Amino acid sequence: MKFYCCSVKAVNEQSEFAINASGLTKRFGDLTAVDHLDLNVPRSLVYGFLGPNGSGKTTAIRMLCGLLTPTEGTAQVLGHQVPGDANKLKPKIGYMTQKFSLYGDLTVQENLEFIADIYSYPRSDRRSRVNDLIDRYDLEAQRKQFAGTMSGGQKQRLALASAVLNRPQLLLLDEPTSAVDPSSRRDFWEKLFALADAGTTILVSTHYMDEAERCHRLAILDHGRKVADGPPSELQASTGMSVVQIETRNTFAAQTELKALADVRSVTQLGIKLRVLIPESVSDPLELVNGVLSAAGLDAKSSLVSASLEDVFVAVTEQKRRLEAAA
């Protein structure tokens, strides 16, 4: 396709980024749901939005596709200003809402045909496109089933199939795998990578660390703010924290001891293990931990491990909070 891009407009659309947003803000009354979000999403990548409930993922995605008017800030999506130019944008994007939004009283096939017609998909190719999608998204057995009666995972496959039907340049997926079991989730992500390989830019929101880890790039949202941004491995490498893993029989007492330390940023329990985040400015975190625990008479085995994405997440949100408390 890129071969034929010669007009000025086409070149413009083929800019390096699918999404450029700066200072994007949405307030609902007193609540700032999205707070000065700067976002640059390169083309043909899977870009993740990681954030807890209420962190503003859905609100940000809605602003990017023109469904919500930003209170402040601007966004360019595929070269179009939103929300002003949203109508020109709509044929080029696929949007999968967090809540299932296809018609429960239509069958899988009818839903897909309806979407094809809404996008003015050429009638001659419509049947083969729908069949192709039913096949690719493994919906053959449900072809004649009412969408409303399908299982959560089946619904999400149908929603993805309908979002990609018009071969959009940009896919906005709002928690597409929230109802999908782990093995189906793997399949789902393989499909996303296949789409990205074919040139589609994908913005996907999630709560799952394992999913976030798969993204090419990742933005971590917390209370509407972007607290970190980069490839997952980079984020893991640059937390600014040492991660100490402690194995102990008396996790509760150990936690109490550790939390009392000023340098300990967070303690997370995973079964009989504790993960402790300590700033890199502390030169020997192991010694610090061991010292405290043995002083308290606790028997523990500790070791330095590399940061997981969850550690990153805890570290960045923790950091923000501390900065705020200081201010």
Place this chain on the structure above:
Amino acid sequence: MRSASRLFAVMRKELLQLKRDRLTFAMIVGIPVMQMLLFGFAINTDVRHLAAAVANQSGTHLSRQLVADLRETQVVDIRYVVETPEEIEELLRNGSISIGIYLPPDFDRRSLDKRRSAAQLLVDGADPTILGVANQVRNIPLKFDTIAAEPKKAATFEVRPYFNPEKRSAVFVIPGLIGMILTLTMMLFTAVAVVREREHGNLELLINTPVSTTQLMIGKVVPYILIGLVQLALILTVGDLLFSVPIRGSVLELYGAASVFIAANLALGLFVSTVVRTQFQAIQMTIFFLMPSILITGFVFPFDGMPRIIQYIGEVLPNTHFIRLTRGIMLRDASLFELREELLALAIFTVIAMTAAVLRFSKRLD
């Protein structure tokens, strides 16, 4: 004790939700007050100011006195003065008047004749209330200057009911019933159709596709026009088979008029759907419009008999115009051309409601 606290929990929750649902709350307060005001004034069985025409071929003092006396009663409102009874018939047929007063050339001589009525009231007999009014005024006394006349045995006026000589109520009710049924179903269909999509979340997906608001709105309306016409066919068939309600005018024109009326109600339904948030509210709003569509449109009470202000409100309602159209076409063999003003009113209503719906419908969520 426990069951009581659960009972209270349910009641408290119900009241709390009601309090939050501002529109419903407003309707709980607004509907009774507004409807009482509206219908309290409108429902008036003491009918006055019926549109009338007079043809006085006698022109004598006595005949002029009689017309003046009639006018005095305020029961009729003489809007046309014509020459012949044929002209009165024409005015009756095209719906301009509901009562015609005909005084023949030999009026004075007839008024002295004890067995004969002196004059005629030509009445739109399709409306029983109007017929009743005519029967009340038929005995209005003649005022002779000179001698006090002997009491006449015959009434002053002979009442000639047109269009429904058998005085069957079905003939009167069914043309109006069509409008009521269509108002209810058509408004409800569209109002609920959009709100349901909003409630189910379909709208968030739909407004993110290239489909335009106009396409969405018209696409929602057109299928229901067909459904409305099917309903009309059913009503007419039952009306014909069971109640022998005639269609004296053109059936095609009747369907044409109905199509515009259906479109008007669908557009109104769409507009309602942009105002309400839930299906429950949509149903309430529909009933809110349905009540006046029954009571102040001339369906139950003669339009002319209502106070002026209620008439103005009535003129805004599509059913007012549609009832005039159906009665005109079905009972009086009036043509659409004669009734063009009513059709135009419906078309204007449709365009305004549709435009308002399109403007109010936002392809955004905020």
